[in-house]
Amino acid sequence: MPNPPITLDRSSPIPLYYQVAEQIERAIVSGDIAPGERIENEVTMAAGLGLSRPTMRQAIQVLVDKGMLVRRRGVGTQVVHGKIRRSVELTSLFDDLSAAGQQPRTEVLELVRTEADDEVAQELQVEQGSAVWSLRRLRLVADKPIALMHNYLPAETVALEDVDLTTTGLYAHLRHLGIHMSVARQRIGARRVEAVEARLLDEKRGAPLLTMQRTSYDNSGRAVEYGTHAYRPEHYAFELTLVDR
Amino acid sequence: MPNPPITLDRSSPIPLYYQVAEQIERAIVSGDIAPGERIENEVTMAAGLGLSRPTMRQAIQVLVDKGMLVRRRGVGTQVVHGKIRRSVELTSLFDDLSAAGQQPRTEVLELVRTEADDEVAQELQVEQGSAVWSLRRLRLVADKPIALMHNYLPAETVALEDVDLTTTGLYAHLRHLGIHMSVARQRIGARRVEAVEARLLDEKRGAPLLTMQRTSYDNSGRAVEYGTHAYRPEHYAFELTLVDR
DNA sequence: TAGTGGTCTAGACCACAAT
DNA sequence: TTGTGGTCTAGACCACTAC
Incomplete structure (x- = not known):
């Protein structure tokens, strides 16, 4: 019954x-709790930490959702085997790579205001012909190109005039504008x-x-970005963790 | 403040x-609640249904995790725009296609007991050289081949002798054996x-x-299946919904 | 039978957004 | 100031697993 020492700061x-x-x-990643091992039961852990059981359950749920723990009624909660990989998250490629310790570079190939065609209007939920940004970028790592990215954003909502997108990731800029991404729907495929x-x-x-097509929605449910991207498969792949619900 | 009529069966x-x-x-999918529209607040809905607030929150959380609703503190809960797509789930391709109304057909190209090589042993967390099933299948829809699948399963854990895998999906058979998949880690890429x-x-x-490589784990955290699959991109793509956590 | 997670109640206080 | 979701408490009963 392993129990990593946990400290709480109630302030x-x-x-x-x-x-x-x-x-x-941290205890799982560091190996202090081994794969397959059972952790203490919820009630005991909650009591030991001076927490209520719902709060303890919520903590465990976070790790179940990440695919690190599995729960079985009547049995207990165990650590999942296998190495934990960084999964696809609601971030841009720039953030992804930065977090992976790489140093991405960006070339802005095009940034123009244009009119939404049928497809873009549909994805962004705007009127056909309304003003949108069209942004084409080339992403490089160690001076090797790895992705070609084409994004559309509603010009009404998003200001892109005075940004240096060679040094700032698109998502980072959107956060800076007070836009918080909540949901993204993606389609991953391949082509010549x-x-x-x-x-x-x-x-x-x-x-x-x-290839990856993505439409992202902010925390009010509005579409704020639609992109079609192409990656060099020798240099990039998508990793994801699925959890049974 | 739309409020679809909800009925509860406490028995x-x-x-x-x-x-x-x-x-x-159902109310969202059918359009009874429009995209962007706010639903009633948690407290009122809970009271209206005679439920406690935590239970009501749990219900809403299910749909937030599915990417159908977004919550904002101080504001409310709204429906996300855009069409809801069926997302990648913890099922096999067979189940995926069946659910999509297609009628998949399967050809078993190979089913042999063999010894785990380095890679397979690593992924399945078994001793190198231990007995594993190697299963190669071709998946067809409307008599067109769409995927070539190669799975490895630990022979100790999984009985595959007397199954007709042309009519039963692999995951369906595993469920039948009492094996419940809980977590899968996937890597999606492309190649010639x-x-x-x-x-x-x-x-x-x-x-x-x-291409897709996947290792799946059951509800005790053990690896029970490792597969490397190849799909024809003209006929198949992965769709996923990401939610900010 | 004992131990575990799954569900549910009936509140409380707080942080944040809109007005 | 008002209304919303975010967090937290302190219990309760049940379903399932293993012994």
């Missing part, structure tokens, strides 16, 4: 359940590279590309 | 929060088709393929 603005979840996660892309991405004719 | 074994979530979801694959999948030389 902190960080929720108690989150403090607990973080410390259990086109001639123009091949030149930009330093790929050969007919090479396979990994 | 049902289905949890109350789930009954509520289902009925709100190989010669043998091209013949089986009816693709041209050098065509792009969408």
Whole structure:
């Protein structure tokens, strides 16, 4: 019955359940709790920490949602085997790479105000022909191109005039504008590279590309970004964790 | 303040929060609650249904996790815009396609007991050289091949001798054996088709393929399946919904 | 039978947004 | 100031698993 020493700071603005979840996660990642091992039961842990059981459950739920713990009624809560991989999250590629310790570089190929065509209007839930930004960027890591990104944003909602998008990620800029992304719907596929892309991405004719289309919604449910992106599969893949609900 | 009529059956074994979530979801999908519209606040809804607030919150949380609702403190809970797509879930391709109304067909190309090599042993957390099933299948829809699937399963844990995998999905069989999948970790990429694959999948030389590697874990945290799959991108793509946590 | 997680109640106080 | 969701308490009863 392993029980990592957990400390609580009740004066902190960080929720108690989150403090607990973080410390259990650290114990799992560091190996203090081995894969397959059972952790203490909810009631005992709650009592030991001076927490109510619902709060303790909420802490554990965080890690269940991350795919690190599994619960079985009548049995207990165990650590899932296998290495924990960083999963796809609601961030931009720039943030993704930065977090992975890489140093991404960005070339802005195009940034223009244009009119929404049928597809874009549909995805962004705006009138066809209304003003949208069209943003094309090339993402490089260690001077190797890895992705070609094309984003559309409603010009009404988002100001992109005075931003240096070579140093700032798009999502970081949106956060700066007070726009908080809550939901994204993605479609991941593959296709052959086109001639123009091949030149930009330093790929050969007919090479396979990994593609991703995404529409993102802010915390009021409005669509704020639609993008179609292409990745070099030798240099990028999507990792995800699915959890049974 | 739209409020779909919700009925509760307290004698049902289905949890109350789930009954509520289902009925709100139906109201959203059917359009009774429009995208962007706010639903009633938690406290009022709970009172109206004779539920406690935590139970009402749990119901709403289900739909937030599905990316259908967004909550904002001080504001309320709103319906997310855009069409709701069926997302990648913890099921097999067979189940996926069946649910989508298709009628998948399966050809078993190979089913043999063999020894785990380095990679497979690593993924399944078994000793190198221990007995594993190697299962190769071709999935077809409307007589068109759409995916080539190669799975490995620990022979100790899983009985595959007397199954007709042409009519039963792998995951369906595992459920039948009392194995409940809880977590899966996936990696999605792309590459060129190989010669043998091209013949089986009816693709041209050098065509792009969408690839997926997956390790699945049951509710005790053990790895029970490792698979490397290849999909024809013209006929299949992965859809997913991400939610900010 | 004992121990575990799953569900549910009936409140409380707080932080944040809109007015 | 008012209304909203976010967090937290201190219990209760039940369903399932393992022994």
